[in-house]
Amino acid sequence: MAFHSLSVAWCAGLSRRQVAAACLAVLACGAAPVWASEGMGAPLSIHDAIAAAWRTDPVRAELETNQDSADARAKAAQSWFAGGPTLTGDYYDDRISGSNHGYITWQGGVSVPLWLPGQGTATENVAKAEAKTATVRLDVERMSVAVRVVDATGAAIMAMRRQTAALATVAALRRIEDDVQRAGHVGEIAVSDQQAVEAQLAQARNEADMAAEEIETTASQLRTLTGLPGVPDITQADEHWLALTRANDARWVEDVDPRVRATHQAVIAAQNQMKLARKSFMPNPEIGVDAIDQGQYDSPWDTQVGVNLRVPLPSAVTNTPQESAARDRMAAATRQEIEARRAVRNEMAQVRAHLVAATGSLSNSRVEASSMLRRADGMERSWRVGETPLIEALRARMDAYRALLDLNRAEIAWHAAIIRMGIATGTIP
Secondary structure, X not given: OOOHHHHHHHHOOOOHHHHXXXXXXHHHOOOOOHHHHOOOOOOEOHHHHHHHHHHOOHHHHHHHHHHHHHHHHHXXXXXXXXXXXXXXXXXXXXXXXXXXXXXEEEEEEEEEEOOOOOHHHHHHHHHHXXXXXXXXXXXXXXXXXXXXXXXXXXXXXXHHHHHHHHHHHHHHHHHHHHHHXXXXXXXXXXXXXXXXXXXXXXXXHHHHHHHHHHHHHHHHHHHHHHOOOOOEOHHHOOHHHHHOOOOOOHHHHHHHOHHHHHHHHHHHHHHHHHHHHXXXXXXXXXXXXXXXXXXXXXXXXXXXXXXXXXXXXXXXXXXXXXXXHHHHHHHHHHHHHHHHHHHHHHHHHHHHHHHHHHHHHHHHHHHHHHHHHHHHHHHHHHHHOOOOOHHHHHHHHHHHHHHHHHHHHHHHHHHHHHHHHHHHHOOOO
16 A cells, blocks of 8 residues: 555556665665554455444434334334323311311223224324434434545545655655755755755655655544544456446435435325324323222211213314424424435535546646656756756656645545445445
8 A cells, every 4th residue: 555656656657667766765764664663453344344344333222222213113113002001199187177077089991092093003103104204313423424424534545645655755766865965065066956955855855754644543443433544445446337326317326315315204104293293182081990998977978989071172173383383393304305315416516526536637637747757757867967957857756746746635535426426326336
């Protein structure tokens, strides 16, 4: 992985001798493969990285709990009664009032709330719809995790390639510095040229140090995300991956997108909530059994058993807020589905445009990097024979470094764009 930018340079048109020289230059600077020096392990596949990040994602556990809770509510709604039984008890004694005639009355009862017509089924349907919503939200979160893994991987690989390019530039500038110092000892070069070389070398070393810091930062972020020490290999994503996606079927992509499905399921849950609000047009009636025991001069009819019925009447004070809340939820869910479809449609257009732009940028960057690297080598040879000022050779070398960075950045963006297309279509090979 540390020398991957050199392989890119080889693909850009460098000769085998130039690539070998660059590799030796980096090795001379003490650059070991990054995953070895940083303890990052061997490269992973993007599938392994996404699966590992998904296993350690804290949001997943929360959504799974939400799903289990909704399933439990749906099961509870299958009860015969709308709630638990209510126990009542009363005790009356005339001794408390001071008369003490032996009037003692015990009264107790048990009652249960009844479902209104269709209310139990509506309650169960709401809970089932919310369980399905939680299931789809799991797919949304998994999609988000996959995107974060791809972004973090691209940043980590770019940091490693930046260090490799910086170390190769340092090696080239050290060669120039050695020649300048030898020429300076015999008075064949100006002090200003020596200072220019020292300044450019210091700048290149600073770039390498900054890249090393970026490697540590991005590797830590990736390790925290996946829980694994490796760096996923996103370079396996190529044109063959694109052929396996259905990116051209825009309507299909929109319908299968987890964000659209989640918002659509939320609309279904809101519809069921509306039905439940209409079925709950009044408080639940209660029916039960009461028993009374009266101690009145040993009367033979002191114990009585009967049935009680409690029917609260409908009231706009309680019904209107429930129906209003259900309508508000329905309106919000409908708006969110429309916005989600628009967002997915726009995102797919952006992903396609980004993929086209990344493809063109990669092609142009290859030409640029190949030309700039050859130009830097030619300017250095021209300086050694006295045909070109040293400052021009130094500027050409730094231009080649920036061109190589652009090439690596374009290549990573191209591979990442292909994977993002696969994530968006739900068809990662």
